[in-house]
Amino acid sequence: MVIxxxxxxxxxxxxxxxxxxxxxxxxxxxxxxxFDFDLxxxxxxxxxxxxxxxFFNYSYFYSFNQxxxxxxxxxxxxxxxxxxISYNIFGITFMYFLIFSSGVVAYSTYVGCDPMALGIIRKKxxxxxxxxxxxxxxIGLPGIFVGTIIGASMR
Numbered sequence: 001m002v003i004x005x006x007x008x009x010x011x012x013x014x015x016x017x018x019x020x021x022x023x024x025x026x027x028x029x030x031x032x033x034x035f036d037f038d039l040x041x042x043x044x045x046x047x048x049x050x051x052x053x054x055f056f057n058y059s060y061f062y063s064f065n066q067x068x069x070x071x072x073x074x075x076x077x078x079x080x081x082x083x084x085i086s087y088n089i090f091g092i093t094f095m096y097f098l099i100f101s102s103g104v105v106a107y108s109t110y111v112g113c114d115p116m117a118l119g120i121i122r123k124k125x126x127x128x129x130x131x132x133x134x135x136x137x138x139i140g141l142p143g144i145f146v147g148t149i150i151g152a153s154m155r
Contacts, residue, residue, distance in 0.1 A: 004148025005098040008128075011136045012105035025108040032104070106131045 016022040026032050036046045043049075062068055062085060071088070072081045106127050115121045121130050132145045 001095065001148050001151045002098065004144045004151075005095075005102055007141055007144055008102050008132065008136060009098065009105055011138070011141070012102070012109060012131070015135055016105065016108045022105055022108045025111055026104045029107065029111055031107050102128060109135060 013019055013022050016025070023032070034047070036043070037048070038046045039048065040046075041049075068085070068088070071084045075081050075084055109131060110127070115127065115130055116124065121127060129145075132142055136142070136145075
């Protein structure tokens, strides 16, 4: 999964003109607003509702989820269980960083022409596969991306 996302980011950032240009385009479009402290319940993503969602979602994930309970119960001691969960938290954080960064790269690539408005894709979720086939169609990279999707579905 990491290889597929890093290759997507590397090729996408290079085609967009570099990291600074990609971040500038995303910032200009309002895609990098992380600290919106609006208290209105009608705003979709604010700092507070994102933190609240993360708290409840990951409280379940790290306390009742069968996969994590197996991780905790299969090690020798509480020390190793804490270490396994800590590694998992760092790994998930890194993966989310790569996933969100690939969304920023896709936005920066298609900021001038929206494939959904043009009828090329039907759902917003199709933008990354379309990006891979449209911009990163080098020998082997679409296959690595398919492996990335399969690896993510087996998680």
